[in-house]
Amino acid sequence: MTPSLDSYRPTWAEIDLDALAHNLAAVRRRVGTRPVLAVVKADAYGHGAVGVARALVSEGVERLGxxxxxxxxxxxxxxIGAPILVLGGFAPAQAELLLRHDLVPALYRPDQVEALSRAAEKRGGAADAHLKVDTGMGRLGVPASDVPAFAAILESASGHVRVTGAFSHLAVADDPTDPFTHRQIDLFQEAIAVLRARGLAADEIHLANSAAIMDHPPAWLTLVRPGIALYGYPPSPKVTPLAVRPVLSLKTRIIYMKEILPGASLGYGRTFVAQRPVRVASLPLGYDDGLPRLASNRGYILVRGRRAPIVGRVSMDLTTVDVSDVPGAVLGDEATVIGASGAESLGADRVASWAETISWDILCGIGSRVPRVYVRGADRDIVSRFDLI
Ligand SMILES: Cc1ncc(COP(=O)(O)O)c(C=O)c1O
Structure with missing residues (x-):
């Protein structure tokens, strides 16, 4: 039996699985019949990988990344039995682990090819893998110009390694006007031609993150790889919007209230000093729970549909807000850090702007001690790292 939410510190993330399904459908409407590889890395961008992957698989998603x-x-x-692609590759010592769990890895180093081939041979079979090509992101992958040489390595391992796919990652697709994306697409197509000329099948070829799904149809190829769009956010204000809605809300409750007088200070560093009497509400959530420290004295939280400014420093477990202008605010009131409250709504992208970062960073930063509550229709399923029974 799962305890009720009342058994936990009153800070939780609600994951709206109906919104997730809605966002997957929006991606599908955009890309036609192409299969979708849903990116669920980093604990599904903080939403909880298992809960999200299960929901997406039940909605028919073809692959997970x-x-x-x-x-x-x-x-x-x-x-979860759906095909899983390991986008970041693997350490050679993990080759056997991949095969044991039926995981398809990205390949970009000769020692990975060798380790995978050896592990597959030991099991008496062949391992599927996707070649990662670097067309300009510059982090990981065989540089496009080295693909012919790498293809020779793949060819010599072809008894035990099957190259069933190839992919690359776009660096500036969130700016639809940047010509660099076209260069990356062309380089990738050239790399694919090299592979195919060598008889390396690479049937699945993919390039499109959320931004490319929105604005770069030539990058859709045979499979698309959305992440942030599934979670309900645009990759940037410049992209053509897709009809998606945020999946995650982050909520807490007021656990202490007091009035402070002019001259009194709040929090570490005494960065807030009251200039007038202030009604202060303490919230049991801090930077470990996803509210960035840079939101200190900059951002706000929603209480009773109103904006309550963050006063003083956000600390690890606690945040103080000014509720002087929130009529009727009382102990136990719900406070919304991400999500809707009355007519107001606060997105992870807005929170990100206070911290000079991006919505991905805010969502991934919601700590593992925050229970995730999966909501589908009237059902609520609480998942916590803590066993309180
Ligand atoms: C290789 C790869 N593909 C796809 C994605 C999804 O990107 P986005 O969240 O922008 O859709 C990521 C995320 O960083 C990625 O690393």
Whole structure:
């Protein structure tokens, strides 16, 4: 039996699985019949990888993408059987682990090819893999100009390694006017031609993150890889919007209230000093729970549909807000850090702007001690790292 939410510190994230399904449908409407590889790395951008992956699989998503083998194993252990691509590749010592859990890795180093081939040979079979090509992101992948040489390595391992796909990642797709994306698409197509000329199948070729799904149809190829769009945010204000809505709300409750007098200070560093009497509400949530420290004395939280400015420094577990202009605010009131309250709504992108960062960073930063409550219709399923029974 799962305890009720009342058994936990009153700070929780609600994951609206109906919104997730709605966003997947919006992506599908945009890209036609192409299969979708849903990116669920980094604990599904903070939404909880298992809950999100289960919901997406029940909505018919064709593939899942994780960053590291460990994330794939977590999904397999939870009973998720959908094909999983490990986008970030693997350490050679993880080759056997990949095969044991039926995870398809990205390949970009000769020692990975060798390790995968050896592990597959030991099991008496062949391993599927996708070649990662670097067309300009510059972080990981075989540089496009080196693909012919790497293809020779893949060819020599073809008894035990099957190249069933190839992919690359776009650096500036969130600016639809930047010509660099076209260069990346062209380079990738050239790399694919090299692979195919060598008889390396690479049937699945993919490039499109959320931004490319919105604005770069030539990048859609045979499969698309949305992340942030599934979670309900545009990759930037410049893209053509897709009809998606935020999946996650982050909520807490007022656990202490007091009035402070002019001259009194709040929090570490005494960065807020009252100039007038202030009604202060303390919230049991801090930077470990996803509210960035840079929101200190800059951002706000919603209480009773009104904006309550953050006063003093956001600390690890606690935040103080000014509720002087929130009529009727009392102990126990719900406070919305991300989500809607009355007519107001606050997105992860707005919170990100206070911290000079991006919505991805805010969502991924919601700590693991925050229970996730999965909401689908009238059902609510609470998932916490803490076993309180
Ligand atoms: C290789 C790869 N593909 C796709 C995505 C999804 O990107 P987005 O969240 O912008 O849709 C990511 C995320 O960083 C990624 O690393």
């Amino acid at each position: 994780v960053a590291i083998p460990e994330e794939g194993v977590e999904l397999r252990r939870a009973g």
